[in-house]
Amino acid sequence: MKLGFDNDKYIKIQSQNILKRTKLFDKLYLEIGGKLFDDTHASRVLPGFQADVKVKMFQKLKEDIEVVFCISANDIERNKVRAEYGITYDTEVIRLIGNLQKMGFSINSVVITLYKNQPTVDTFIAKLKRYKIKTYIHRYTKGYPTDIDTIVSEEGYGANPYIETKKKIILVTAPGPASGKLATCLSQLYHEHQRGVNAGYAKFETMPVWNLPLKHPLNMAYEAATADLGDVSMLDYFHLEEYGEKAVSYNRDLEVFPVLKTILNRIVGKDVYKSPTDMGVNMIGECIKDDKVVQEASKKEIVRRYYNEMCNYKLGIAEYEVPERVKKLMNELKIDEYYLDVVRPALKKARRIDKHVISLKLPSGNIITGRETDLLSPASSLILNAIKELSNIPDNINLLSPTVLKPMLELIPRTEERDETLGLEEVLIALSISSVTNPSVEEALSSMKKLAGSDAHATYIVSNGDLKMLKRLKINLTCQPVFYSNKIYTLSK
Missing domain, CATH: 3.40.140.40 (Domain of unknown function (DUF1846), C-terminal subdomain)
Structure with missing residues (x-):
C-alpha cells in the first residue's frame, strides 16, 4: 500500500502545537473532534495514518492530562450505535474508559448531557457508579443560544455542577458527534473563571483540514462521513476577513462561532479567538506527503459512504436525502458507484x-x-x-x-x-x-x-x-x- 501520510511527523508536530496552546492558559479544555481511539475514517482517507495515533500522541503528555467523557442522554435513550463496531454509544463509553485506564490515563468522569430524567439513562448512570466512575448531569442550558446574559450566569452554565479537575490539560471526548462536548467545555470555563482560574478552550479535530482547498477530496470525504448530520465544508469567512487568508471550516462551527465568541468574551473578558480556525490545533495538512495517494483514498471512501447510506436508507434508519448528499459529492468528482x-x-x-x-x-x-x-x-x-x-x-x-x-x-x-x-x-x-x-x-x-x-x-x-x-x-x-x-x-x- 502506498502511503500518503507521515505518521511520525504528525505525532511530533501535533503534540508541539498542543503544548504551544496550553502555555496561553493555566488550564486547557481541549475538545476532541472525531474519535480519540480507532479513527478508522482518517486511516482510510490518509494512508499511513494509524487509527490510534492520537491517543499515542497524548500518551506522551498523559502526566498532565485527565479525561472527561460526554454522552448525550438522547443517544442513550435511542440506543445510538457506533457504525464501525455495531455497539451502542453507552457501551462504547465504557470500552473507551477501560482502554484509556489500561494505558495509564487519568479518567475524571462521564458527563450526561441533555438529561431529562430518562429511565434508560438512569440505568446507565447506575451502571457507571457500579464501575466506580464519577458522573455529572447537565441539562439543557437555559437561554441557549441567543440569551447570552442568561447563558453566562448562575441560571445558565452556573446551573451545571462544577467538574473538579486538577491537571493542566482536560481532554473532553465522546463516542460520537453531538454529544455535548462544546457545551461541557464552556460550562467548565464559566466555573473556572468564577474561581479565578485562567482556563482556556481549544478544539482538536482531524477533519475538515483547514489548510487544504475546500473541494479537496479529503475535505469532501469529511462531508460524506457526516452526511447524516448535514455537515458541509465551507470557507471560514471570519478567518478570511480577519487575516486575508483562506481556511476551511464547516457549517456548524461557522454558525455557532458568533455565539461562541460572545460567550467566551463574556467569560474570559476578551476576544480569545477571531475565527473558528483559530480555535483549532490541527496539523494534519502539514503531514501529507503524497497528495495523489490521499486524493485517491478519499474518493474511494466517498463511494463507501454512499453504499453505507444507501443501505441505511433501505433499512429505514436514514432519509433518502442522506445518500443523495453523498451522490452529489461523487458527481462533483466525476466518480460513480463502480469506482x-x-x-x-x-x-x-x-x-x-x-x-x-x-x-x-x-x-x-x-x-x-x-x-x-x-x-x-x-x-x-x-x-x-x-x-x-x-x-x-x-x-x-x-x-x-x-x-x-x-x-x-x-x-x-x-x-x-x-x-x-x-x-x-x-x-x-x-x-x-x-x-x-x-x-x-x-x-x-x-x-x-x-x-x-x-x-x-x-x-x-x-x-x-x-x-x-x-x-x-x-x-x-x-x-x-x-x-x-x-x-x-x-x-x-
Whole structure:
C-alpha cells in the first residue's frame, strides 16, 4: 500500500502545537473532534495514518492530562450505535474508559448531557457508579443560544455542577458527534473563571483540514462521513476577513462561532479567538506527503459512504436525502458507484450463478470471491478462499472438511433470525481448533492479518455476526442495498 501520510511527523508536530496552546492558559479544555481511539475514517482517507495515533500522541503528555467523557442522554435513550463496531454509544463509553485506564490515563468522569430524567439513562448512570466512575448531569442550558446574559450566569452554565479537575490539560471526548462536548467545555470555563482560574478552550479535530482547498477530496470525504448530520465544508469567512487568508471550516462551527465568541468574551473578558480556525490545533495538512495517494483514498471512501447510506436508507434508519448528499459529492468528482474495483466482479458473478457473493481485493491486486453454499455463508467462503490464496494453498484442498462442517451445522440451533449456513465466526473457531494439528491451517490463519485494509463488496446487506467479524478483520466492506432474501441481481453497466 502506498502511503500518503507521515505518521511520525504528525505525532511530533501535533503534540508541539498542543503544548504551544496550553502555555496561553493555566488550564486547557481541549475538545476532541472525531474519535480519540480507532479513527478508522482518517486511516482510510490518509494512508499511513494509524487509527490510534492520537491517543499515542497524548500518551506522551498523559502526566498532565485527565479525561472527561460526554454522552448525550438522547443517544442513550435511542440506543445510538457506533457504525464501525455495531455497539451502542453507552457501551462504547465504557470500552473507551477501560482502554484509556489500561494505558495509564487519568479518567475524571462521564458527563450526561441533555438529561431529562430518562429511565434508560438512569440505568446507565447506575451502571457507571457500579464501575466506580464519577458522573455529572447537565441539562439543557437555559437561554441557549441567543440569551447570552442568561447563558453566562448562575441560571445558565452556573446551573451545571462544577467538574473538579486538577491537571493542566482536560481532554473532553465522546463516542460520537453531538454529544455535548462544546457545551461541557464552556460550562467548565464559566466555573473556572468564577474561581479565578485562567482556563482556556481549544478544539482538536482531524477533519475538515483547514489548510487544504475546500473541494479537496479529503475535505469532501469529511462531508460524506457526516452526511447524516448535514455537515458541509465551507470557507471560514471570519478567518478570511480577519487575516486575508483562506481556511476551511464547516457549517456548524461557522454558525455557532458568533455565539461562541460572545460567550467566551463574556467569560474570559476578551476576544480569545477571531475565527473558528483559530480555535483549532490541527496539523494534519502539514503531514501529507503524497497528495495523489490521499486524493485517491478519499474518493474511494466517498463511494463507501454512499453504499453505507444507501443501505441505511433501505433499512429505514436514514432519509433518502442522506445518500443523495453523498451522490452529489461523487458527481462533483466525476466518480460513480463502480469506482471501487470490487463492485463489478461481485455483481457479475452473482448474476451468473444466481447466488449471493462477496468479492475482495487482495494485497496482490487479485480479486477473489466467496459465494453462499449449502454449508457456508458468502463471508465464510470468501475468507476461506482469501487465506488459501495468501498461503498458496491449492483451490482443490479444503481447509475444513465437509465432514467437520456438517455436524457443526446440525448442532447449532436454528432460529428465524439465523441463516441456514455457518457464519464466519463459527468457521474461524473451527479453523482455530484445526490449526492445532494441521500446519497448513495454522499458516492460512496467520496470513489473515494481511486482509486488513482490503476492499470487499457484497451483493446484499451483510448483517449480524458476519458483519462484525469482517469489521474485526478491518476489511472495508460495502454492500448493495439488497436484503439477503433477494435473489435477483442486475448490473446496469
